[in-house]
Amino acid sequence: MDYRFSERTEKLSPSLIRQMYNFALEDISGFVSLGVGVPSFPLPEHISRGLADKLRYDPNINKYALGRGLSELNSEFAKKLKRKGIEIDSEREVLTTTGSAGGIFCTLMALVAEGDEVIIPDPAYSNHIECVRFAGGIPIYTPLIENEEWRLDTEAIKNSIGNKTKAIVLCNPSNPTGAVFPEEDLRKVGEIARSNGLYLLEDNAYEFLTFDGRDHFSLQSVSRDRDNVISFFTPSKEHAMTGFRVGWVVAHPKVIDKVFAVQDQNYICAPSISQHAALVALQGPQDHVNGFREELARRREVMCQGLDNLAEFLNYQRPHGAYYVFPRIIRSRDTEINENAKRRLKEIPERFRTRDTELALDLLYEAGVVTVPGISFGPAGENHLRLSFAGEESDIQEAFDRINNWLRS
Numbered sequence: 020m021d022y023r024f025s026e027r028t029e030k031l032s033p034s035l036i037r038q039m040y041n042f043a044l045e046d047i048s049g050f051v052s053l054g055v056g057v058p059s060f061p062l063p064e065h066i067s068r069g070l071a072d073k074l075r076y077d078p079n080i081n082k083y084a085l086g087r088g089l090s091e092l093n094s095e096f097a098k099k100l101k102r103k104g105i106e107i108d109s110e111r112e113v114l115t116t117t118g119s120a121g122g123i124f125c126t127l128m129a130l131v132a133e134g135d136e137v138i139i140p141d142p143a144y145s146n147h148i149e150c151v152r153f154a155g156g157i158p159i160y161t162p163l164i165e166n167e168e169w170r171l172d173t174e175a176i177k178n179s180i181g182n183k184t185k186a187i188v189l190c191n192p193s194n195p196t197g198a199v200f201p202e203e204d205l206r207k208v209g210e211i212a213r214s215n216g217l218y219l220l221e222d223n224a225y226e227f228l229t230f231d232g233r234d235h236f237s238l239q240s241v242s243r244d245r246d247n248v249i250s251f252f253t254p255s256k257e258h259a260m261t262g263f264r265v266g267w268v269v270a271h272p273k274v275i276d277k278v279f280a281v282q283d284q285n286y287i288c289a290p291s292i293s294q295h296a297a298l299v300a301l302q303g304p305q306d307h308v309n310g311f312r313e314e315l316a317r318r319r320e321v322m323c324q325g326l327d328n329l330a331e332f333l334n335y336q337r338p339h340g341a342y343y344v345f346p347r348i349i350r351s352r353d354t355e356i357n358e359n360a361k362r363r364l365k366e367i368p369e370r371f372r373t374r375d376t377e378l379a380l381d382l383l384y385e386a387g388v389v390t391v392p393g394i395s396f397g398p399a400g401e402n403h404l405r406l407s408f409a410g411e412e413s414d415i416q417e418a419f420d421r422i423n424n425w426l427r428s
């Protein structure tokens with residue numbers, strides 16, 4: 020068989036987040052991970068009990084949820100947004116998707132034509148970059164301002180607009196930097212998008228998770244921006260439901276109709292059983308969310324302490340949201356790269372074979388710690404590592420002990 024694939028598939032890079040984890044699973048026993056961003060929390064008890072009841076008694080749980088999602092779920096989600104000061108029509112302005120990742124994919128496929136340019140503040144969540152490329156678009160990177168807590172460079176965004184620009188994609192709080200963008204900057208970007216007739220996509224996967232009194236702000240709450248802003252939300256992290264695969268797109272009805280058409284011709288709907296689970300999560304008590312936030316704040320301290328102890332090697336901006344830190348590599352060991360790391364490096368796409376990827380592979384094969392090379396989050400990510408503090412505190416501690424020992428040995 021001559022295995023041939025479409026050009027667009029050939030261009031698609033595998034996620035280094037998953038690739039690093041897979042190397043660890045295959046090669047390293049007893050590794051500890053600062054890699055994937057999956058909270059360690061179990062499903063809250065009341066969600067599993069509520070879902071078990073529905074499984075037993077709901078006659079429709081085994082069927083497709085036709086329409087734009089379960090209408091009860093969409094209206095419960097609209098109530099959640101209302102508490103954030105965002106008013107939407109739950110019948111026309113929201114679509115339940117298969118994770119927000121599914122929503123982002125379907126939206127970019129609906130909007131981006133071959134050769135369209137999409138402005139992406141960099142570093143960015145790698146799915147955004149790869150989905151734009153997969154849709155035939157061209158990512159136009161505008162670097163975030165690293166030494167100002169990875170702030171948006173609104174001037175650079177404005178100056179990047181050309182006649183092929185279609186959209187701007189933001190991730191707030193930011194994966195991978197942990198930045199929470201100030202309302203003032205977001206309003207400026209909103210104004211830039213509106214006055215240039217661009218779509219503005221905002222990925223709010225970590226909206227519930229901000230620290231130090233920083234608040235998450237969505238441009239959906241600015242009524243005149245609502246025509247062109249497309250927002251993604253998800254219960255994945257807030258309710259420890261990453262495996263359920265539910266998310267929401269909020270947009271103008273004309274956009275929702277098109278995104279719905281892409282979804283419908285793809286996978287029909289988000290799993291009904293998961294939509295019911297999300298409904299239980301939205302309707303039930305929310306105390307666990309505070310618990311998650313407090314626990315993650317503690318883990319953030321452990322991580323920052325670990326990084327402070329490595330100040331001559333890694334320089335970081337303190338994260339105020341999400342559960343990531345994105346330190347810059349300022350020094351490493353001078354030794355030759357590990358032989359197994361060298362072998363795995365060849366399996367990584369050439370454009371990602373940078374110093375940070377070498378260090379991440381060395382950390383895996385020499386110290387048994389999973390990290391993610393910064394280059395996979397865009398060109399400005401080069402020479403950085405993404406570290407997640409979603410895992411157990413003891414693992415974070417252990418990871419830093421190992422990194423410390425190895426770097427100093």
Ligand SMILES: Cc1ncc(COP(=O)(O)O)c(C=O)c1O
Binds near residue numbers: 117144190224254255
């Ligand atoms: C910024 C960002 N957006 C979207 C997603 C995907 O979330 P979901 O589980 O809703 O597809 C993730 C997952 O890590 C993420 O970090």
